Amino acid sequence: MGELAERAYLPVKNGLEQVGEMMVLTGKTLLSAVRPPFPYGLEFVQQFYFLLKLCWFPLIVSMVTLSYGAPGLQAGNFLEIFGSLDRLGGFFVLAVIRNFAPFVTAVILAGVGGTAITADLGARKIREELDALQVLGVDPVKNLVVPRFLALMVVTALFNGLAILAGLFGGVLATLTFNAPLGPFFSTLLTNATVTDLWGSLLETAIFGAIIAVVCCYKGMTASGGAEGVGRAVNQAVVISMLAVFAFNYVFTQTLLATHPEISVVK
């Protein structure tokens, strides 16, 4: 019995400790981002550029295929029964702008960008470069974590715009598959879309970026344990960031829908 309690208690304690340490890292990152001096400009630009080059292709492919299949064909078939395929555009506001675009952006940025960041920082950790930086008096949080944090926030929010465009392209493809004209699609899309949807989507993805950055930087900077160390760090980073992002997504969607009833009125 005592052993069983021990086995259940240790992982919980470990998990809570890690959450606490991530919170501390978030606080430190925010503080050193606003407190002068600001040595991270160049690194920010480099990381921004790096993420852009890394993620554009997976993002576009994933978003077009997903929105063609899930909301496009599935909902299109459903609306076709009622002979109201023009409503597909209105549905795409709910499906793509409010849900799938942030979803896919988060998955790609966590799976492609976040893992690259964890692998990079993990490699520096086990080569003891991070310790060397600290010996030289360079703060790793200020010089490595802050630029990645800011770059991921900005890139995730901007990629969300690209994901919305790619998603709408999937919708256009689906409409063409049903041999329907595109005019009604865009007209219901534009009458149903609201500014609230767009800023909600952008704010959501910016926060996603922050979550992914903190989790991935933390896991990279604490990588340890021989040959498997960095790989395991990447594994844990992507699992934790996806779970955290989707849990946050639920809370955010719920709050947005409940506090802005006007956006869920079909026009």
Added chain:
Amino acid sequence: MSWVAIPRDLFASFGDIAKFGWRVIAEVLEGSAVRFFGESLRQAGILIVGSALVIWGMAFILGLTCGVNGAYFARSIGAPQIGGSFSALCDLREIMPLAFGYMMSAKVGTGLVAEIGAMRISDEIDALEVMGVSSLAFLCATRLLAAWMVLPFMYIAAVAAGFVGSYISVVQQVGEVSSGGYSLIFWAYQNPPDLLFSTIKGMAMATVIVLVGLYYGYTASGGPVGVGTATAKSMVLNTIVVHFLSMLGTMVFWGANPRAPIGG
């Protein structure tokens, strides 16, 4: 790194992965994995203990999200009673395969790369070959067999977790439809073939994810850093494959026939 590095890498390694994947599948079909059935069972146990809860948790969270969206959508067209139809289609046909694919690639796929990659760079795989044990059969085929044994059941349980999530968010949280009314619509909008199709979708994703993980681990090089890079790379391919298979499954299974209980 250039702008086209990622697509070029993917196209370049696509043939290698297909060839490697086919060899592993052939090993399983030829029965080499059965010779190491004990190892397969051990891997199946690791899969259940290590990954089941995370996958079900993800399915549950996405079920909640699906339910909230469905409930508000149904309310917006003035018919909150039909919230169940949206969550039935959304959960079973689209979101559960996706949730399963995401978490499989994040937890199982990258885990395999880290584990097998570490074996490769510490020369354990070569040691196996020297001892006369086929590493492809002992390491790769057993893991694929374990995945095939465990994952269908894990997938169906994940769908159940998603259904519970949708029920909670539509009936308990938004609360504009009675429990019975929700169940009536919810179960009317799905039937056993749908579950079968959805499971096929999930299993296709799982098979590819396991093979990709095995490939990147088996071919890892360049020390612990190389294992980390290979792990990150496997996620790039896996995210694309999951979305692509999701679309393909939808086209094949529901593309021509929505299978909805409407009309004649």
